[in-house]
Each structure stands twice: as C-alpha cells, then as structure tokens.
Amino acid sequence: MTNERGGIVVEGVARSFGSVQAVRDIDFEAPPGEVTALIGPNGSGKTTLMLMMASLLAPDRGTVRVAGFDPVTQPAQVRSRVGWMPDTLGVWESLTALEVLTTIGALYGMGAADRSRRAEELLVAVNLTEFGRRPARVLSRGQQQRLSLARALIHDPEVLLLDEPASGLDPGSRVELRSLLRSLAAGGKTVVVSSHVLSELDEIADRAVFVSRGQSVKSQTLDEAGSQMRRYYVQAEPMSALAAALQSYGVRYETRGDSRREEFLVQLGSTAEASWLLRTLVLGDVVVTAFAPAGGALEETYMSLDTDRR
Amino acid sequence: MSTATEPSTPQPVRSTTGLTFWSAVRTVFSLEMRQRLRGKGWYWMLGIWFVVIGFIFVLATGVLGTTDNEGGILFDLVVGFVLLFGLLIAPGLSANAVNGDRAGGTLAILQVTLLTPGQLLTGKWLASWVGSLAFLVLSCPFIFWALALGGVNAQEAIVSLLMLAVELGVVCAIGVGVSALANRPLFSIVSTYMLVALLAIGTVIVFGLSTTLVMEERTMTTSYYTYPESSLDATGTPDPGAEMECVTQTSQGMIPRTEYIAWLLAANPFVVVADAVPYSVEDLPELDPATDAAGLPQGGPYYTPGIMETISQGVRAAQAGPDVEQSCEELAESLRPLPQETPIWPLGLGLQLLLAGVLLLIGRRRLTMPAKRLAQGTRIA
Ligand SMILES: Nc1ncnc2c1ncn2[C@@H]1O[C@H](COP(=O)(O)OP(=O)(O)O)[C@@H](O)[C@H]1O
Numbered sequence: 235m236t237n238e239r240g241g242i243v244v245e246g247v248a249r250s251f252g253s254v255q256a257v258r259d260i261d262f263e264a265p266p267g268e269v270t271a272l273i274g275p276n277g278s279g280k281t282t283l284m285l286m287m288a289s290l291l292a293p294d295r296g297t298v299r300v301a302g303f304d305p306v307t308q309p310a311q312v313r314s315r316v317g318w319m320p321d322t323l324g325v326w327e328s329l330t331a332l333e334v335l336t337t338i339g340a341l342y343g344m345g346a347a348d349r350s351r352r353a354e355e356l357l358v359a360v361n362l363t364e365f366g367r368r369p370a371r372v373l374s375r376g377q378q379q380r381l382s383l384a385r386a387l388i389h390d391p392e393v394l395l396l397d398e399p400a401s402g403l404d405p406g407s408r409v410e411l412r413s414l415l416r417s418l419a420a421g422g423k424t425v426v427v428s429s430h431v432l433s434e435l436d437e438i439a440d441r442a443v444f445v446s447r448g449q450s451v452k453s454q455t456l457d458e459a460g461s462q463m464r465r466y467y468v469q470a471e472p473m474s475a476l477a478a479a480l481q482s483y484g485v486r487y488e489t490r491g492d493s494r495r496e497e498f499l500v501q502l503g504s505t506a507e508a509s510w511l512l513r514t515l516v517l518g519d520v521v522v523t524a525f526a527p528a529g530g531a532l533e534e535t536y537m538s539l540d541t542d543r544r
Numbered sequence: 545m546s547t548a549t550e551p552s553t554p555q556p557v558r559s560t561t562g563l564t565f566w567s568a569v570r571t572v573f574s575l576e577m578r579q580r581l582r583g584k585g586w587y588w589m590l591g592i593w594f595v596v597i598g599f600i601f602v603l604a605t606g607v608l609g610t611t612d613n614e615g616g617i618l619f620d621l622v623v624g625f626v627l628l629f630g631l632l633i634a635p636g637l638s639a640n641a642v643n644g645d646r647a648g649g650t651l652a653i654l655q656v657t658l659l660t661p662g663q664l665l666t667g668k669w670l671a672s673w674v675g676s677l678a679f680l681v682l683s684c685p686f687i688f689w690a691l692a693l694g695g696v697n698a699q700e701a702i703v704s705l706l707m708l709a710v711e712l713g714v715v716c717a718i719g720v721g722v723s724a725l726a727n728r729p730l731f732s733i734v735s736t737y738m739l740v741a742l743l744a745i746g747t748v749i750v751f752g753l754s755t756t757l758v759m760e761e762r763t764m765t766t767s768y769y770t771y772p773e774s775s776l777d778a779t780g781t782p783d784p785g786a787e788m789e790c791v792t793q794t795s796q797g798m799i800p801r802t803e804y805i806a807w808l809l810a811a812n813p814f815v816v817v818a819d820a821v822p823y824s825v826e827d828l829p830e831l832d833p834a835t836d837a838a839g840l841p842q843g844g845p846y847y848t849p850g851i852m853e854t855i856s857q858g859v860r861a862a863q864a865g866p867d868v869e870q871s872c873e874e875l876a877e878s879l880r881p882l883p884q885e886t887p888i889w890p891l892g893l894g895l896q897l898l899l900a901g902v903l904l905l906i907g908r909r910r911l912t913m914p915a916k917r918l919a920q921g922t923r924i925a
Pocket residue numbers: 251254255256257274275276277278279280281282283918921922923924
C-alpha cells in the first residue's frame with residue numbers, strides 16, 4: 235500500500251505540551267495517489283499530528299516517515315518534499331500575492347525563472363490571477379486560504395498536508411479545491427486533509443482516519459464507510475401515518491430532535507434496504523415528502539464512534 | 545502492507561537543496577526590507593530623526609558660535625546624538641524581527657521551507673542593521689556640515705562613523721537574538737532596551753559604585769596655584785598686581801584606584817566609540833612655556849573637547865588612576881589631553897559581541913525545528 239519512497243506512515247506517535255497530552259497514540263497511514271482525511275473533533279490533536287509530519291514538531295514517542303524520511307533526523311529531505319498549509323493564516327502585510335509565492339519558492343531553492351513561472355501557474359490554479367499584484371493583506375479570508383494553498387504547492391511537493399483547507403471557502407471554491415486535490419492525487423501525490431466539515435470530505439477523500447483525544451480510533455476507506463449501516467431521515471404527511479406504517483413493517487425509528495421540522499430517523503443496513511423501504515412506504519399510500527441519508531458516510535462513522543467532543 | 549516500519553532511510557532521489565546560504569539570507573533580507581520600505585512607520589521615524597538631529601545641531605551652532613573648536617565640538621555632538629538615538633531606534637527595528645513573525649503566523653511558514661535558523665537570523669539581522677544605518681546616512685548632512693567647519697581630521701571622522709555603524713549592528717544583533725528568545729514582541733523590545741540601558745547606563749553606575757571598593761589610603765601630593773597669604777587683604781581679595789605661586793601640599797586621604805575598575809566601562813557603547821576614535825592630540829599647539837599672570841599657559845581659551853572626546857578623556861583618566869604625586873610642572877601638563885595608553889574599546893566591543901553572539905546562538909537553538917520543547921503558551925501554528 236505505502237511504499238518505501240512515498241506516502242506517510244505514522245506509528246504510535248505521542249506528543250505532549252507540558253501537562254497537556256495533545257497526541258497520545260496515533261497510527262496514521264496515507265498512501266500516495268490518494269486523499270486521506272484526518273477527522274476529529276476540536277482539540278483532538280489533528281494540527282499537532284500535522285506539525286509532526288511537517289517536521290516542525292518532534293514527537294515524544296513513535297515513528298514518523300514522510301516520503302520515506304524521518305522528519306526528526308532528516309528534516310531537509312522531508313521539507314523539500316512536503317507542502318504544508320497551516321490552519322492559521324499568516325500574511326506578510328505589504329507583499330503581493332505573487333511575491334509571497336516567489337519568496338517561498340526562493341526559500342525552497344527554486345531558480346528565479348522557475349519560481350515566477352510556477353507562481354503564475356498556481357495563481358491561475360487557485361483563481362487569484364487578478365490579485366497577483368495586490369498586497370496580500372487586502373485579500374478576503376477565503377482568498378488568503380487559496381493563496382496559502384498555492385504557497386504550499388509552490389515547490390511541487392510529493393506530499394501535501396492541508397490543515398482545514400476548506401474552512402472559509404465559498405461553495406464554488408470548495409468544488410474547485412475538491413477537483414484540485416483529486417487531480418493532485420491522481421498525479422500520484424500523497425494528500426492529507428484535516429477537516430471537520432464531514433460532508434465535504436465524503437467527496438474528496440479516499441480514506442479517513444478518525445482521531446479523538448489524541449488517539450486514532452478508526453481508519454477506513456470511503457468504500458467501507460459507504461457500505462456500512464446508515465441512518466436515513468423520513469418525513470411524511472401526516473407523520474402519524476408514517477409512524478403506523480413503520481411499526482407495521484417492524485422498522486425501528488426515532489424522532490429526530492435537532493431539526494426544525496419533525497422527522498423520523500431509521501437505521502438501514504444498505505442502499506438496497508433503503509430502496510425497499512421507500513418503495514414499500516409509497517406503495518402503502520404513505521405520502522412521503524422526504525427520504526434521505528441523515529449525513530455523509532464519514533459523518534455516520536464519526537457519530538457512531540461515540541467520541542465525546544470537548 | 546508497508547515495510548516502512550523499520551527505520552528505512554532511502555537515499556535522496558533528487559538533489560536535496562539548491563538553497564545556498566547567501567541566497568537564503570538575501571531572500572529573507574529582501575522580504576524584510578520590502579515590508580519596511582512599503583510601511584509608513586520607518587519613514588516617520590526617519591523624518592522625526594532628521595528634525596530632531598537638525599534642531600539640536602542648529603541650536604548647538606547658535607550656542608557655540610564663538611568657540612575656537614566649533615567644528616570638532618559640533619561633530620562630536622552629532623556623533624554622540626546619533627549614537628544615543630541609534631541606541632533607541634535599533635531595538636525598535638530589530639527586537640520584534642522573529643517573534644513579530646511568530647505573532648503574525650508567518651514564522652512557521654518560513655521554518656517549513658529549507659531555510660535554516662542561522663540564515664533566518666542572519667537575514668533579519670542584516671535587514672535591521674541596514675534599516676538603522678539609514679538613520680546614520682540621514683545624519684550625514686549635519687556631519688559634513690560640522691566637518692566643513694574644520695578642526696576634525698578625516699581619520700577621526702571615518703573611524704567615528706565606522707564605530708557608529710558597528711555599534712548599531714551590535715544593538716541590532718542583540719535585538720534579533722532577544723526576539724528569537726522571547727515570545728512576545730513587546731517583551732523582547734523592552735528587554736532589548738534594558739540590555740542597551742545596562743550597557744550604556746548600567747556600566748557607568750556599576751563603575752561609580754565600585755569606586756568605593758577600590759578606595760585606598762594614600763599620601764597624596766597635590767599642587768595648585770594660589771595667591772600668597774601676604775598678598776591678601778583683610779577681606780581675602782588679593783592685592784592688584786600680586787603674583788600667583790604654586791603650592792605643593794601633601795595630605796593623607798582615601799582615593800579610588802580607578803585603574804582597577806576602568807574595564808567596567810569598556811562595554812559602554814559611548815566608550816567603545818569614543819575610545820576607538822583617534823582624536824588629534826598631536827595637532828594641538830605646543831604649550832607656551834611662558835605662563836601668564838596667573839601662572840597658567842598662555843594662548844587664550846583652552847582647547848575645549850567635544851562630548852565624545854570628553855568621554856574618551858574620562859575613560860583614559862580612569863584607566864590612568866589618580867595621580868598621587870602631582871608636581872607644579874605636571875600641573876601645567878594636566879591641562880593637555882591625555883594620550884591613549886591601552887585601548888579599551890577592543891575589550892568593550894568583544895564583550896558586546898559576546899553578548900550578542902550568545903543571544904543569537906540560543907535564539908538559533910530555539911528556532912531549530914522540529915521543536916522538542918516549546919515555550920509555554922506558544923503554538924507553532
Ligand atoms: N503549543 C501548545 N501548548 C499547549 N497545548 C497545546 C499546544 N498545541 C496544542 N495544544 C493542545 O493540544 C490539544 C490538541 O490541539 P490541536 O492539535 O491543535 O487540535 P486540533 O487541531 O485537532 O483542533 C488541544 O487541547 C490543545 O489545547
């Protein structure tokens with residue numbers, strides 16, 4: 235799956251800050267050519283893990299291999315191969331977007347012609363061409379986010395570590411981000427995306443690693459996630475008829491409390507089961523007004539993990 | 545499954561880094577300079593600086609109008625003020641260099657590139673030094689004006705400017721070092737000011753206090769000119785036409801042996817500059833052996849040293865220690881500037897460089913990633 239030269243392998247990593255145990259024990263694997271999602275509630279140690287993979291933070295315990303190199307003993311090797319997009323946005327007040335990119339390119343040892351060509355290309359890729367010559371500080375949050383992504387890509391890294399790249403992006407930019415990441419993965423890059431916007435990861439990621447309280451609790455591929463038990467919500471007019479029908483088919487349901495309108499949640503094992511239920515309800519003259527998965531596949535896993543969010 | 549469990553270390557597939565030391569330093573330098581040149585703060589500081597120096601210069605020119613050594617005194621004054629204000633400005637330009645980036649979230653972005661901490665610190669230091677040298681350049685009109693008035697030789701002027709530049713560089717290095725160590729810009733700027741104050745004022749205070757430690761009971765011979773007892777009338781005013789005579793007196797007393805503690809002054813920036821400058825003692829007119837009515841050398845107003853030269857003389861006097869046997873002949877000599885015996889500035893500059901170097905080295909360790917220990921309450925990102 236992960237060969238010697240590519241991808242990321244993290245084993246039994248721990249890191250604490252004073253008395254705070256940010257990462258207790260994380261196993262993580264991101265093969266090349268795939269987008270791996272790192273999912274966990276706030277404060278679960280996603281950023282800390284990313285920092286350790288980006289060679290900025292030394293783990294207390296465990297091993298990290300990025301593109302086959304150890305970030306602690308071979309940081310330069312790792313850095314030349316890793317593009318890192320932090321979740322905090324740092325801007326040089328008076329530099330233009332283009333200058334930000336060429337400066338970072340220079341610090342990766344790229345030649346002058348090389349880096350300005352690449353910077354122009356990336357501005358096109360992230361849709362910031364018209365802002366290339368304006369000071370970076372006037373960019374909106376979403377635009378800065380895209381600039382930050384372009385910066386992470388300037389040296390054409392093998393491994394891309396993106397810490398919450400989608401937060402602050404408008405729907406259009408999210409779609410673009412998705413296709414950009416997919417094309418990078420298709421080109422053989424290792425892409426790691428941390429996020430808590432789960433619905434989005436469904437479409438971007440090939441696999442997901444769930445972390446909670448500094449521990450990796452589950453790792454699955456999206457295909458696995460898709461074929462597991464899922465919850466569907468159902469609405470009908472009137473709801474009482476739906477309740478009676480469900481009871482008569484022996485389908486267990488619960489009333490969803492977190493929505494504006496009353497709706498029932500049912501657990502269904504597969505899509506076949508779902509289509510059976512929908513057809514049966516409609517044929518049984520229940521006026522079904524809504525029938526849909528309650529959340530994305532990853533959200534389903536996330537909720538089922540029973541991790542207490544802090 | 546993966547075989548990467550064993551600590552495998554493949555050979556680099558491509559050449560690791562095309563980043564040479566100087567191209568990295570140049571990139572950091574131009575990053576810093578571009579931000580400085582495009583901001584407003586630096587220009588405001590330059591403008592205020594120019595006005596203040598100009599004001600002091602014009603004021604001094606008015607006051608000194610009649611002194612014979614006008615050029616020398618004015619030149620010294622400008623050098624002194626440039627040093628004083630430089631010591632105030634250089635920390636402001638340098639002491640938030642690194643932690644300002646950390647606060648702005650840009651430090652980690654630089655650290656994740658191939659840039660090494662040494663290159664980062666060098667670039668930041670060069671940028672703040674060049675930034676503060678601009679203040680020196682801006683004072684040049686006044687410096688040249690003073691030089692045009694005469695009385696200052698080229699060597700003196702060149703060494704003065706050179707030492708000013710060096711001192712600004714040292715303060716910038718201290719500032720950059722502190723900024724790599726301290727978490728908050730405000731804290732590091734204040735700390736740098738404290739260190740500069742320690743050098744500029746602290747050394748003098750310590751020197752002053754230490755004189756009590758080197759007090760020695762000595763028999764002293766002092767000489768002075770006075771009117772003979774006989775020529776004084778009842779009210780104590782001398783008769784007209786009475787001649788002064790030299791009286792030599794011997795007394796017991798506690799005197800500070802400053803020659804033991806003069807080195808304490810060495811690290812003072814003012815001392816370093818003043819001591820390094822070769823003030824033209826030799827050019828002074830030979831003392832007329834004939835003395836005037838008061839028994840003092842003839843030739844009108846005495847040579848008046850400028851501010852920096854006075855400091856230089858003070859340090860030399862401290863180095864020489866008190867003269868326990870002063871004869872009447874020496875009395876006349878004592879009006880002449882003291883020549884330099886042992887230069888003290890190499891020691892002072894050495895101490896300053898040591899301080900700056902230690903700070904930069906610790907700062908470099910602090911910036912080396914991956915970080916093992918983080919200062920409490922700081923995040924990398
Ligand atoms: N530098 C630090 N010093 C102290 N505590 C930290 C530091 N960095 C992270 N933490 C703590 O570690 C935990 C994990 O943080 P983080 O990795 O940023 O979480 P996430 O990115 O998943 O939201 C949090 O409880 C956070 O407060």
